[in-house]
Amino acid sequence: MDVEIRTIAPQEFEAYIDALNAGFGGHTRPEDIERERMVAEIDRCIAALDGSEIVGGASAASFTMTVPGGSIRAAGVTGVAVKPTHRRQGINSALMRRQLDDVRANGEPLAILYASEGGIYGRFGYGLGSFHCSMDVGREHTAFVRGYRSSGRTRLLDREDALAAMRPLYDRVRADRPGWIELDPTWFAYRFAETHWGEDRKWFYAVHEGADGLDAYAVYRIEHGKSGDHRNGLAVEEVQASSAQAHADMWRYLFDVDLIERITAWNRPIDDPLLHVLQEPDRLRLRIKDALWVRPVDVPKSLEARRYTTEGRTTIEVRDLFCPWNEGRYLVEGGPDGASCATTDAEPDLVMSVNELGAAYLGGVSFRQLHRAGRVQEERPGGLARADAMFGWDPAPWCPFVF
Ligand SMILES: CC(C)(COP(=O)(O)OP(=O)(O)OC[C@H]1O[C@@H](n2cnc3c(N)ncnc32)[C@H](O)[C@@H]1OP(=O)(O)O)[C@@H](O)C(=O)NCCC(=O)NCCS
Known part of the structure; x- marks a missing residue:
């Protein structure tokens, strides 16, 4: 079968997103298209076409990522998928060939990605460079080590005010840890978009203020249990803090929300200081997962x-x-x-x-x-x-x- 590999034209964007979504087993909604349009770089959307049908694709975003002691331009590879009708015929290999050639021509020294499955990208030269972990802790096991004293105050903000308040903090802490990606206001809004591939996402946004102003934020949602029993879960999307005290204060707030049985988080660093803040770190039930795959180009x-x-x-x-x-x-x-x-x-x-x-x-x-x-x-x-x-x-x- 002859498959053409080329970048898409702007008017093909909808069909392109629809093909990628089909590759992930999803059905596209208009809000998915709009969300993707916010950040899409059309000239970095590479499609595979069988005749006039888009049967697969691979996109890249022009990121700047923190590396030890500095930062680097990195191609953020995303939206890689081939329709189930066209798999195992070498289409993804052709997409990866074209993409890495483009990254090189674009002068980006590095390509980075998250993999849906660990077996896909090694053949293209990606190595597993970071891990993150999930946690799931019962509220009754969240006592802190002796000596902790709470400080500052925590407020809930609506989404718009929260994003404006959170981004400067995100930027402040970004320089300290390899792997962070610079997010301009559009990317930051995309990251906390209220719609995500067929799913509506409504979060609470809590910010913590210490002596020097805003020093931590938490984004989370409450997962309600069966009606009336108030055995809810608190699912943390993100917590960031610029000091040890603010980190502990923010987590104390999350652990102390009433009517909650379990607190979960899905993307925490493997050296999370929380391990040393809790009396019983074992109760976090940490589970390690592969995170960033890194490819020197x-x-x-x-x-x-x-x-x-x-x-x-x-x-x-x-x-x-x-x-x-x-x-x-x-x-x-x-x-x-x-x-x-x-x-x-x-x-x-x-x-x-x-x-x-x-x-x-x-x-x-x-x-x-x-x-x-x-x-x-x-x-x-x-x-x-x-x-x-x-x-x-x-x-x-x-x-x-x-x-
Ligand atoms: C992953 C995916 C893009 C691969 O596309 P594809 O066109 O079938 O891939 P190719 O035909 O180019 O395969 C190239 C090689 O990778 C291997 N491979 C493909 N998908 C693989 C997977 N999920 N796990 C392990 N190996 C895989 C193939 O067996 C082939 O190996 P070979 O060269 O030894 O024969 C496709 O299966 C897909 O869309 N999956 C669902 C969406 C997804 O997971 N996308 C990745 C997001 S990070």
């Missing part, structure tokens, strides 16, 4: 965009079957103040594919961990430890916005 530019925890140098041999322009040996020299990366003929310390480099890139997955999984070779003694001392970063990478 330009190896030297990617490695130069971040900073390194300790001053050092390491030589890495990179294998990259899907984007062979990346293949080679790279000498990375860097530290907390800057880095350089150039090709070299020197013997490598480590040998890996671009997937492992992507996995380690945000500083949350160590080369030793990957080595123990049989995925990184150490060619010179001490090579793993030296590279980990440079690449490892605190805090752990986390992206609160799943795109």
Whole structure:
């Protein structure tokens, strides 16, 4: 079958969204189209056409993402789907080929995505670079460690006022943690849109104010139990805070809402300070899930965009079957103040594919961990430890916005 791969024309947007939605098993509503229109970059919507029918597609968003000590332009890959009638015929592979070529031509050193299934993207050079976790805790098990004193005040705002108040805080904390994506007001409104692929979403927006003004927010909804029994759940969509005190205060507020049996959250960082605020962290019933997949499209530019925890140098041999322009040996020299990366003929310390480099890139997955999984070779003694001392970063990478 001949399938054409090309970017869509503006008038094809509706059919494009409808095809992607069908690929995910959904039926498109007019509000879905409008929501997607808010942020769509039409020239980054790549469609697969069988005759005049759009049978699949892959989109990208022009993001700026926090990396250790800095930020980088990254293509946020999203909306990847092929209709069930056209699967396993190489269409997604053709879409990924075109997309990564476009990302390279666009000068973005990195591509990032969330995967619906872990088996899809490794073949295209993506490595699993961050994890997040869900929690589900009974309200009676939310006592804090001794010494906690509440402070400040918490208010509920309507959506419009809340978004305006929340975004500056989101921006303030964004620089500190690898994986965060810059969201302008349109993207921020999109992220908290009240409609989402066939689902209506109404949230409560709580903001906390301390001595220096707004220092935390929480977005959540109440899931009502059977009528009349008041055994409700509180489902947290997002909590952000700019200080330890504000973080604890915001969670105390959420844990103390009346008529709630369980508090759940689906996207928390794996190093959430909450683990050390609660007396019984075990009761959070944390469950780890894969999060950001990272794909260096330009190896030297990617490695130069971040900073390194300790001053050092390491030589890495990179294998990259899907984007062979990346293949080679790279000498990375860097530290907390800057880095350089150039090709070299020197013997490598480590040998890996671009997937492992992507996995380690945000500083949350160590080369030793990957080595123990049989995925990184150490060619010179001490090579793993030296590279980990440079690449490892605190805090752990986390992206609160799943795109
Ligand atoms: C995932 C999806 C886009 C793949 O599209 P496709 O056109 O069937 O993929 P291809 O034919 O190009 O497959 C390329 C390879 O990936 C493999 N593959 C495809 N989907 C896979 C999956 N879900 N898990 C594991 N491997 C997968 C194929 O078996 C094939 O392997 P091979 O080269 O060894 O033969 C499609 O199945 C789909 O739309 N799924 C539902 C929506 C979705 O999950 N999208 C991804 C969002 S992140």
